[in-house]
Amino acid sequence: MPTPRDARVVTVVPGGPLLVEGPVELRLDDGTVVCSDRFVVAVCACRRSKRYPLCDTSHRKRR
Amino acid sequence: MTTVDPAVDQAVLPTPRGPLSAAVIDALRAAPQADLPSRVSADPYGEDLQLALHVCYELHYQGFAGVSDEWEWDPELLRFRAALERVFLDALRADVPGGADIGDVLDELLVEPVDGVGVSHHLKDEGEWWQMREYLALRSIYHLKEADPHAWVIPRLRGRAKAALVAVEFDEFGGGHGDRMHSTLFANLLVGAGLDDGYLHYLEHAPAAMLATVNLMSLCGLHRSLRGGLVGHFAAAEITTAPSAARIAKALERMDAHPDCVEFFTEHIEADAVHEQVMRRDVIGDLLAREPELTESVVFGVQATELLEQRLGEHLLRAWKEGQTALRLPL
Structure with a gap:
């Protein structure tokens, strides 16, 4: 099925962030608003980011 | 400024x-x-x-x-x-192992060692301010021309790989804002650290180990035959930057550095978390789907980057361990 031209593309990275086409305004439950006008914004999905709600690569495997 | x-x-x-x-x-x-x-x-x-x-x-x-x-x-x-x-x-x-499994080579970079030992770990845990200033002065050889060598690969790519790499470059160049170019953020950082923000001002100070990391980018950027290497280099740099930028930002905060110094690195945590995904999925993925014969060249770019960064790290830590400057001239 073709994607409509104006549809917002969100890519789900397995074990990683959600990649959302920017700009975005992220609204957190506590009322915080985080804006990013990057062409793609990596939104943390693992809750480990120290820069939550933005990805800081903390989802990476450690050894 | x-x-x-x-x-x-x-x-x-x-x-x-x-x-x-x-x-x-x-x-x-x-x-x-x-x-x-x-x-x-x-x-x-x-x-x-x-x-x-x-x-x-x-x-x-x-x-x-x-x-x-x-x-x-x-x-x-x-x-x-x-x-x-x-x-x-x-x-x-x-001097690089080589190979043709790009997935494995990149996965290797994506694993964060629990007990890491690089320059950024040293600076975060026990680095001193004079060492940080040496590090920043050295890195100025590249960061004042940040993303320039990668622009040369654009006409050598096609389709999604080209569009995605240009998007990353656009971000590096401040998304159309001169004051947000990464090279400008680095110039602000230098001033914030009491260093000279002149282009190549620290060339005399920079040892071969630093020059080699920039020469690799120029080498791969200027040769169409090394376009795979340039893409591999760019991906490797973006993948490894976010965690090390986070450690250096922490070190700078601990050292009570000027906010402009911290800003450069915090920008790189968020930017490179995005860039690594785009480089891997869209740039390398699409390039190798079109030109699978470039796989070994991409692997070479990743491994050569790692090799030269490791040599630079060893040079810095060896000198600092002995309480000596890692530069050819003191600051």
Whole structure:
């Protein structure tokens, strides 16, 4: 099925962030608003980011 | 921050570090068409060869004060540069493991060691301010031309790989805002750390181990035959930057550094978390779907980047461990 031209593309990275086409305004439950006008914004999905709600690569495997 | 006319802010030719760099620097002081050594035999990672190569490459970026722009395409200089490049490239090819499994090579970079030992770990845990200033001065050799070498690969790509790489570059160049270019953020950082933000101001200070990391980018950027290597280099750099930028930001906060110093690195945590995904999925993924025969070249770019970064890290930590400067001249 073709994607409509104006549809917002969100890519789900397995074990990683959600990649959302920017700009975005992220609204957190506590009322915080985080804006990013990057062409793609990596939104943390693992809750480990120290820069939550933005990805800081903390989802990476450690050894 | 002072804004200077770029034409005024041109680097001066550095002091030679041996016969090869002396030959090219002496030649550049004269008009094009000088004679340069016909044979090159030198330590591929040594001061002389790396400075000679760096000077040759700089003619394609901002050039040097008092040096004719015509030198850029001088056949004799290009012949000499090719001889230098052959020595460097042969050594890199011999010193990396190679292979054709790009997935494995990138996965390896994505694993964060629990007990990491690089420069950023040292700076975060026990680094001193003078060491941080040396680190920043050294990195200025690249960051004041951040993302420039990667622009050369654009006409060599097609389709999604091209569009995605350009998007990353657009971000590196501040998304259309001069004051948000990463090279500008780095200039602000230098001033914040009490350092000189002049383009190549610290060239005399920078040892071969630093010059080699920038020479690799110029080498891969200027050769279509190394386009896979350039893409591999770019991906490797973006993948490894976010965690190390987070550690350096932490170190700078601990050292109570100027906010402009911290800003450069926190920007890189968020930017590179995005760039690594785009480089891996869209740029490498699409490039290798179109040109699978470039796989080994991409692997080479990743591994050569890691090799040279590791050599630089070892150089810095060795000097600092002995309480000595890692630079050729003290700051």
